[in-house]
Amino acid sequence: xxxxxxxxxxxxxxxxxDGMYVNLGIGIPTLVANYVGDKDITLQSENGMxxxxxxxxxxxxxxxxxxxxxxxxxxxxxxxxxxxAQSFGMIRGGKIAAAILGAMEVDEKGDLANWMIPGKxxxxxxxxxxxxxxxxxxxxxxxxxxKHGASKLLKECTLPLTGKGVVDRIITNxxxxxxxxxxxxxxxxxxxxxxxxxxxATEATIV
Amino acid sequence: MKKIYPDAKSALDGLLKDDMLIAAGGFGLCGIPExxxxxxxxxxxxGLTIASNNCGVDGFGLGKLLDxxxxxxxxxxxxxxxxxxxxxxxxxxxxxxxxxxGTLAERMRAGGCGIPGFYTKTGVGTVIAEGKExxxxxxxxxxxxxxxxxxxxxxxxxxxDETGNLVFRKTARNxxxxxxxxxxxxxxxxxxxxxxxxxxxxxxxxxxxxxxxLIQGEHEKRIEQRTVRQKETA
Numbered sequence: 001x002x003x004x005x006x007x008x009x010x011x012x013x014x015x016x017x018d019g020m021y022v023n024l025g026i027g028i029p030t031l032v033a034n035y036v037g038d039k040d041i042t043l044q045s046e047n048g049m050x051x052x053x054x055x056x057x058x059x060x061x062x063x064x065x066x067x068x069x070x071x072x073x074x075x076x077x078x079x080x081x082x083x084x085a086q087s088f089g090m091i092r093g094g095k096i097a098a099a100i101l102g103a104m105e106v107d108e109k110g111d112l113a114n115w116m117i118p119g120k121x122x123x124x125x126x127x128x129x130x131x132x133x134x135x136x137x138x139x140x141x142x143x144x145x146x147k148h149g150a151s152k153l154l155k156e157c158t159l160p161l162t163g164k165g166v167v168d169r170i171i172t173n174x175x176x177x178x179x180x181x182x183x184x185x186x187x188x189x190x191x192x193x194x195x196x197x198x199x200x201a202t203e204a205t206i207v
Numbered sequence: 208m209k210k211i212y213p214d215a216k217s218a219l220d221g222l223l224k225d226d227m228l229i230a231a232g233g234f235g236l237c238g239i240p241e242x243x244x245x246x247x248x249x250x251x252x253x254g255l256t257i258a259s260n261n262c263g264v265d266g267f268g269l270g271k272l273l274d275x276x277x278x279x280x281x282x283x284x285x286x287x288x289x290x291x292x293x294x295x296x297x298x299x300x301x302x303x304x305x306x307x308x309g310t311l312a313e314r315m316r317a318g319g320c321g322i323p324g325f326y327t328k329t330g331v332g333t334v335i336a337e338g339k340e341x342x343x344x345x346x347x348x349x350x351x352x353x354x355x356x357x358x359x360x361x362x363x364x365x366x367x368d369e370t371g372n373l374v375f376r377k378t379a380r381n382x383x384x385x386x387x388x389x390x391x392x393x394x395x396x397x398x399x400x401x402x403x404x405x406x407x408x409x410x411x412x413x414x415x416x417x418x419x420x421l422i423q424g425e426h427e428k429r430i431e432q433r434t435v436r437q438k439e440t441a
Contacts, residue, residue: 046308047234048381055436063237063428064365064379070235070288071434081377083384083412084234084260085316088309092327111332122296122303123287129335130309133328164332 001192002144002173010035012100012141012171021050023091023131025101026069028141032100042078044096046127048087051079068127088127092134099135101128103142103167105157108204110167110179112140113159125162132163144172144201151203153177153184174198183207210371210421211400215246218394218420222359223252226279230315230357230390231259231269232383235288236431238375239268242396242424243361248275258282258315258355258389260308260382262292267429276300282355284308288431307335310352312385318354319388319417326351360390363426364413367397368404371418372411380412387417394420 003011005028013035016022023044024032033043033054043052045067052067053074061072090096105113112132115125132138145151153170170177175189175198183205189198199206212218229247233239244263247255248271255278262281263270272278273291280302286292295301306314307329317325326349330336340351362383365376373395375383387393400423 045378047237048378055434057438058435061430061433061435062377063430064377066235066237066378066431070237070431072430072432073434075377081375081380083375083380084308084312084382085385088312092309092313092329121287121293122305124283124285124305125307125335126285127308129307129333130329133331134309161333 001190003190004173006031007190008141008171008173011176012139013037015098015100015139015169016041020097021095023096023099023135025099025128027102029100029102030069044087044090045073046087046091046131048082048084049075049079051076053079088130091127091130094134094136096135098137098139099131100139100141101131103140103152105152105154105159106140106142106167106170107154107157108179108183109156110165111157112138112162112167113157114162116160118160128162132166137168138166140167140170142170142172144174144198151201153202153204155204174201177206180207210415210418211369212420212422215242215396215422215424216249218422219243219246219250222392222394223247223250225252226254227252227358228256228258230355230360230386231257232362232381232386233268234260234378234381236264236268236429238363238379238381238383239263240361240363240396241268241426242422243394244269244271247361248272248277251275251277253277254279256280256282258311258357258386260284260311262286262289264288264431265291273301280304282306282311284311305335312382314352314355315382315385315389318356319385322354324351324353355389357390358392360387360393362387362393362395364395364397366399366401366406367395367418367421368401368406368415370403371395371415371421372406373397373413373415373418374406374410375412384413387413392419393417394422396422396424398426399423
């Protein structure tokens with residue numbers, strides 16, 4: 001037993017506190033918005049919007065209103081728009097409380113790799129490097145192991161980095177770990193997962 | 208001082224030359240200067256370096272300039288939506304200088320503000336930092352990034368008055384203001400030119416000082432990822 005995608009998103013949503021301004025990445029992080037409940041959370045879309053609403057109803061799509069994944073979205077009564085320089089000004093300036101992002105690899109020093117696999121098609125980092133360097137808290141949501149069963153929580157990242165020493169907390173299908181002095185610290189294990197199982201699936205040093 | 212031109216071709220007259228650096232607004236296909244891109248395709252100028260967050264999609268937006276092999280180099284943060292881009296890049300016909308998205312926006316803004324370089328934490332410890340000046344401030348390491356000073360800016364806004372004061376709409380604003388600011392000459396296309404005096408001066412997003420030439424036209428405004436939710440049935 002372990003958490004599925006939705007349970008990981010639900011666990012990540014528990015990291016968010018009332019009043020936070022938050023940026024959600026593409027993939028599982030996008031699902032986090034479904035689990036914020038009654039908390040007053042304002043979502044930032046780095047292409048120039050605070051107060052991102054849900055997808056539009058069919059027929060209401062507006063080509064001038066998209067999120068950072070280029071999907072059509074809606075605005076809320078609290079929404080504010082701004083240009084890309086100001087959008088990343090608030091990211092770089094530390095005004096965004098947290099970013100929840102996916103990852104290919106994370107290591108025990110908090111290094112993050114999520115933008116490039118050498119030898120494969122290179123698409124670009126988008127806003128990921130700016131986000132991890134600028135926001136208050138970086139929470140990574142990812143599968144604990146790859147499809148061959150190898151740990152994605154490493155002693156040292158092998159892929160080109162998105163940021164160095166930037167990750168604060170990692171939420172995987174097996175549990176929650178914090179990046180601390182000397183390695184990763186287990187915060188909790190997923191339902192039905194033992195601490196031994198989590199350790200066995202982790203290459204990074206667990207302190 | 209007349210800024211209004213009848214169409215994109217006449218608005219670009221005398222401004223285009225081979226090997227120039229063009230800053231373009233837009234994010235994905237949202238808020239892109241469709242009409243000016245078409246006129247640049249038609250002009251046939253080559254060897255272009257284009258600073259733009261993305262490079263359109265196959266056959267639309269800046270992707271049209273790839274089909275005609277007019278682009279030498281892109282300065283972008285994300286180019287994953289375009290097969291022709293990948294083909295030209297992998298065959299060595301096209302150069303890419305990846306910029307983190309916020310760094311690209313700030314490089315444009317800085318250029319427009321007369322700032323030749325600035326320090327940022329973004330990219331420290333990554334390939335982006337290689338070869339760049341590093342400097343510590345208050346115990347943290349930053350890298351220097353340079354302002355972009357473009358030969359020409361091509362921009363899309365929603366409305367303009369006859370003096371070039373601009374209003375953008377929703378997330379179509381994106382890179383358009385910083386791109387407009389960093390060009391020696393800025394040409395803007397809008398959906399509607401309204402009489403001077405009819406825009407609320409407190410609601411101008413970009414002042415006309417940044418706008419040298421202006422056209423009005425019809426826009427396709429293609430949607431890249433149409434996503435919807437179902438109406439709940441009562």
